[in-house]
Amino acid sequence: MADTLQREHAGVIPGSRAAVSAAVDHLLERQDARGWWSGELETNVTMTSEHVLLLAFLGLPHDDIRDGAIRHLLGCQREDGSWGLYHDAPADLSTTIEAYVALRVLGLDGARPELSQARRAILEQGGVAHARVFTKIWLALFGAYPWEGVPSMPPELVWLPPRVPLNLYDFACWARGTIAPLLIVISRRPCRPLPFSLAELVLPGTEWRLRRVEASGPFAWADHLQKQYERLRIHPGRSAARRRLVKWIRARQEADGSWGGIQPPWVYSLIALHLEGMPLDHEVMRRGLTGLDRFAVEDDGGWRLQACMSPVWDTALAILALRRAGMPAHATPLRRAVEWLVDEQIVGGGDWQVRCAPGTEGGGWAFEFDNDIYPDVDDTAVVVLALLEAEQTDEVRNAVARAQRWVAAMRSSDGAWAAFDRDNVRQVVYSLPFADFGAMLDPPSEDVTAHAIEMFSALGVRPDAPLLAPAIAYLRGAQAPEGSWFGRWGVNHVYGTWCVVSALAPLHIDDRAVSCALAWTERVQNHDGGWGETCASYRDPSFAGVGSSTASQTAWAMLTLQAGGVGDGVAASSGARHLIDRQSAGTWEEPEHTGTGFPGDFYINYHLYRHVFPLMALARYASTDA
CATH class of the missing domain: 1.50.10.20 (Glycosyltransferase)
Structure with a gap:
């Protein structure tokens, strides 16, 4: 083994250049004629579930996607009947609830074994009373959850100037674009019942919790007072606030019909505008609904919507x-x-x-x-x-x-x-009872x-x-004491460390920090020569750098070592061997989610990551082969 590693240190691993050539061909075959690339952006089943629920709320048919959506949702269900946020994740209550309801809307009988298992998983986690706010809102839209149990957000927030706390611009752009239409939805409290009951998702003994908003301190009192105000017959200025929100929302619709180019503000904007009287054949609604088709993917795995x-x-x-x-x-x-x-x-x-x-x-x-x-x-x-x-x-x-x-x-x-x-x-935005849906x-x-x-x-x-x-x-x-850096937009310390070392190492201004990062990278290498890190590291720091080897994370670690000047060493050579041995048809398999939307709450499997980053790492490695 030592002799092999010594030869690898010299940059003579057979097949590295052939692997690069095959990967280049694979990538070029997938370039659009207009010049761009775009791999599938896979998240979790809530995107498809919520699309089904959107169609149901708007009274639109789902016949054309029904079979594919069922195949996708059931194909992602785990043995315990639940659904999760990422590959091999633990059961997630809200994701499971939304998938269950979507399957019922798509026509599946609640007595089917898959739904019986899902129902059991939901009740084992406490039932709908413990779901996230977004899930409660979806249920409330259909009368399956009381609006009293949904945190209040007054439409009048739209008038707050940027210098005043809790104005729209205090929220991140993705939250801002979602909250603005929800101010209309929550204040309108619509109810369009489904042709079946969802009472079976309430754990006996938790009924009292359904009308309770989880909050404490001043914001609990604020929510209570807001709900008292909502009971009044007259709300001075509310119509003007809603009109202002409609204007704000319409001004932010993109050319493709989306809002922010992402699913959450998109679906809630459509619902809000419809509640404010915009018919489905209105140009804004039509463009919004038609634009969603571009985000759909259908293959052997079924029909699904990208976020x-x-x-x-x-x-x-x-x-x-x-x-x-x-x-x-x-x-x-x-x-x-x-x-x-x-x-x-x-x-x-x-x-x-x-x-x-x-x-x-x-x-x-x-x-x-x-x-x-x-x-x-x-x-x-x-x-x-x-x-x-x-x-x-x-x-x-x-x-x-x-x-x-x-x-x-x-x-x-x-x-x-x-x-x-x-x-x-x-940070005051995180004190809101509404703030449980991520960053x-x-x-x-x-x-x-x-x-x-x-x-x-x-x-x-x-x-x-x-x-x-x-x-x-x-x-x-x-920098973490162990030598790594946190990764906000990629999972997690393996990604963050690559980004920072790539920036700092060429500057030669802090060799100690870079050396610590390189040592950490080598220390967390897996026995198979690759690197991996599970999304669990966002919840539990002890998982930093810990996980099954993936193609993208192995590449990030190799790129870290390369940027730090040890890209022809034993660790990087073992990483190269790992990638070469696992290449298939010019690319790599990677079911794991290595991208991040909201740390702890929303993760992404970029289908191009498994290809483009290994190509980068192997290309640089192969270039050292004299």
């Missing part, structure tokens, strides 16, 4: 991978991808302007095909890194210059970067800050410059 689509992110990563693999910048696939990305740059305004200096111009990129209101720093930084690998035309240089100015303007007061907004850190804020994070530093460094900004010095200090202070 989002990631073409900008995927295309930037694909460019970086192909360049690592040696593809010339002028090659046609890269030229088409670059042209598409440049056209996708967002130069207009959006909600991000609320906390930026007056007159700040746009210049970022969004994650999705259409999300012009919400460009983000993470995508923009990685797109710029990809464009710097391209032919430097005037169009590319101008796009990069605009992005550089925009990212600089988006830096938060602590010197670091968040994804979508500056200084979105007002409600978008504070600076290690991985986004690292990508911004990496971008500015590539553009020639010195690490001691006023723009970067505070950000670098932020990263130094955020």
Whole structure:
């Protein structure tokens, strides 16, 4: 074994170049004719379940998706009858409730063994009384949960200016876009009963909890007072507040009919607008409903809805991978991808302007095909890194210059970067009884800050410059004692450590921090040569770097070692062998969720991650083979 590892250290693993070549071919075969890539963005069954419930609430047929949706939902059910948030996750009560109700709406008899098992799993976890707020809202829409048990949020919040706590802009953009329509929905308290009862989901003895809002302190009293106010016959100014919300919502519909390019604000905006009298054949409603079709996927696994689509992110990563693999910048696939990305740059305004200096111009990129209101720093930084690998035309240089100015303007007061907004850190939002559905804020994070530093460094900004010095200090202070960094948008410490080492190592300003990170990376390597980390690490830090080996996480760890200057060592060579041995038909299998939406609550399996990151890592590894 020692002799083998010594040879691997010399960079002579057979098959590394062949694996790279096969991966390049696989990637090129999946490029769209217009230049972009977009892999499936797999989450959990709530996306499909809630789509079924949306159709039911709006009175729309589901015949065309019925069989496929049933196949998908039942195919994701576990042996204990439950559904989870990610691959091999523990049972999740709310996810299981929503899947159960959707299957009933799709026509399955409650006596079927699959539903009997699901019902048992729901009751074992306490029944609907213990569900999350979003699930309670869905049940309340159909009269299966009392609105009294749903936290109140007055529509009048729309009038609060940005300087006043609990205004809409205190919430992260994804929460903001969801809460705005829910202010209408919750105040309207609609009820459109289903043709069957869901009383079987209430655990006997918990009936009293259904009308109780879980809260304490001042916000419990505020919710109580709000509910007393709701009982009054007259609510001065409420109609004006709702009209203002309708105007706010309509102004944020994207060209593809979506809101924010993501499912939650989309479905609730459709419901809210319909409750405010907008018919289904209205242009806004029609575009919104039709746009959802683009997010649907159907294959042998059934019909399912993606929470989002990631073409900008995927295309930037694909460019970086192909360049690592040696593809010339002028090659046609890269030229088409670059042209598409440049056209996708967002130069207009959006909600991000609320906390930026007056007159700040746009210049970022969004994650999705259409999300012009919400460009983000993470995508923009990685797109710029990809464009710097391209032919430097005037169009590319101008796009990069605009992005550089925009990212600089988006830096938060602590010197670091968040994804979508500056200084979105007002913690009071988490005191709301409503705040149980995941991240409600978008504070600076290690991985986004690292990508911004990496971008500015590539553009020639010195690490001691006023723009970067505070950000670098932020990263130094955020390093875990064990040597890793937290990953906000990827699972988890393996991802965060890769991002930060990729930013800091080339600067040669903090070799001790990087050395600690490299040591941690080598220490958590699995016996099979790969790396893995379960989503459980967001709930329990002892799982940092612990999990079955995955293709994407193995690649991140290899890229970390490569950035740190030990990419031809024993650990990286073992990682390369792991990837080479597990490549199949030019790519890799990866059922695990290695992307993060909301830490602890919502996870993503990016289907392109399993391919593009191993290609990056192996391409760099193979380049060391003399």
